[in-house]
Amino acid sequence: MKSAWVTAKKTIELIDTEYPKPRINEVTVKVRACGICGTDLHFYNDFPGGKPIPLGHEVSGYIHKIGEAVEDLKPGDRVIVQNHVPCGTCHSCLHGNPYTCSNIQTYMNDRAAMAEFIRIRRNMVVPFSGLDYTEAAVAEPLTVAFDITREARIEPFHRVLISGPGIIGLFCTTLARNVGAREIAVLGRRLHTLRGKKRAEVAVLMGATEVFDTDKPDWRENVLKKFPEGFERIVITSPPRTIPYLLDFARFGGCIAYNGISFSEETITFNANTFHFKKLKLLASHAIPNWGFPLALDLLSKKKIDYEKLITHEYPFDKIEEAFSTALSPDEGVIKVVVIFGD
Ligand SMILES: [Zn+2]
Ligand SMILES: [Zn+2]
Structure with missing residues (x-):
């Protein structure tokens, strides 16, 4: 074989x-x-x-x-x-x-x-x-999305920022919508390519209320203009090196969950005082053991997840x-x- x-x-x-x-x-x-x-x-x-x-x-x-x-x-x-x-x-x-x-x-x-x-x-x-x-x-990437959304403890009426419109980020988008999130913004790169366009389009179908292209020079200003109060929850499915760039978007007391493994830079730095005074939380999700398979298979087979x-x-x-x-x-x-x- x-x-x-x-x-x-x-x-x-x-x-x-x-x-x-x-x-x-x-x-x-x-x-x-x-x-x-x-x-x-x-x-x-x-x-x-x-x-x-x-x-x-x-x-x-x-x-x-x-x-x-x-x-x-x-x-x-x-x-x-x-x-x-x-x-x-x-x-x-x-x-x-x-x-x-x-x-x-x-x-x-x-x-x-x-x-x-x-x-x-x-x-x-x-x-x-x-x-x-x-x-x-x-079902496997869905179990990964279950784990990070559970770690992030998304609640109804939260504003949620999701970084990375791959399958895990897109599943997280739909899970956040199912929970009843107030707004869901998705960040992605190179959204002008066919690959990026497809992901941006599907993000909206899965529940994103806004999609931002982080290759555009003014993307940060645009996010802040649209969400001046920030996000209660930030879900990071993009590489961990993006964490420092996303902390600014967290609301006071906000929670940031990430699940990527760093294949290049293992060390990241961010402003500890800003983090401290904003009383932020940073949580790692690693979906092992994959506790979510029976649930994922059930939701997929009942078409409860798109x-x-x-x-x-x-x-x-x-x-x-x-x-x-x-x-x-x-x-x-x-x-x-x-x-x-x-x-
Ligand atoms: Zn995998
Ligand atoms: Zn054991």
């Missing part, structure tokens, strides 16, 4: 390995769809670490084979593959708080989910129905390099690219 690994900058190899037979408490999933995430694009562009990197973690498929001890699933059942689960044995897990598990379990370091099959522990798959495979693959406009491109597995170029292209109206695997 073939699986996709980044083996050099801008190089993906489909590596042939043996069929991964499930062990006693495992299942082997026939992968049918896998979304391309920003992290995959970072691996592809930068090849950090210099060793082959497995791709994919937004996966759906069906159970192909089950291990001897697996009794509650059978071949053919549709499942998504969860990428991080709590260990169940550390101090946090044993004291009723798996959310702060210090020993999170993942397959992502040694197995590609952009693969024909993936062998995985039983507790890392969640069954679903009422969605096709491509639709189910966007996801259809977000899935813009699908490519077969053998065109994976093309899928990655499209995902990076400013000249395509691209939001989420999903790689599709034959049966």
Whole structure:
């Protein structure tokens, strides 16, 4: 069977390995769809670490084979593959708080989910129905949006600023609207490109009341003119280096939540006094363990979350390099690219 690994900058190899037979408490999933995430694009562009990197973690498929001890699933059942689960044995897990598990379990370091099959522990798959495979693959970014909006504690009548109109920012937009936010402003870059235009247009459909292009020289003045009192909540899905530029927009007592990982500058600086006197809060969201999968699959299947406009491109597995170029292209109206695997 073939699986996709980044083996050099801008190089993906489909590596042939043996069929991964499930062990006693495992299942082997026939992968049918896998979304391309920003992290995959970072691996592809930068090849950090210099060793082959497995791709994919937004996966759906069906159970192909089950291990001897697996009794509650059978071949053919549709499942998504969860990428991080709590260990169940550390101090946090044993004291009723798996959310702060210090020993999170993942397959992502040694197995590609952009693969024909993936062998995985039983507790890392969640069954679903009422969605096709491509639709189910966007449950993962939705769980990430759940986590950051929960951390941000958005309440009705809040003014919310969302930075980054990728799929996570767009899901956050719709979640903020569902909560009853008073106004939702979305910030994005290069909104004049086809990619940017598409995202700005979909942001409005998902609930944004204003969209600002941060490449325009007067964007800050425009935000302040429109929102002179600032925002009660700021949700940052753009890289963490944007945090210092966004703090000014927070209202007194405001809360800023961010979820990006910094791939370039790990250190950021901002004015500690302004932060202090405005009594701001800065919260990190990291959606591991992914607690939100059953909820995400339920909301998607009941069409309570508008996801259809977000899935813009699908490519077969053998065109994976093309899928990655499209995902990076400013000249395509691209939001989420999903790689599709034959049966
Ligand atoms: Zn991801
Ligand atoms: Zn644990």
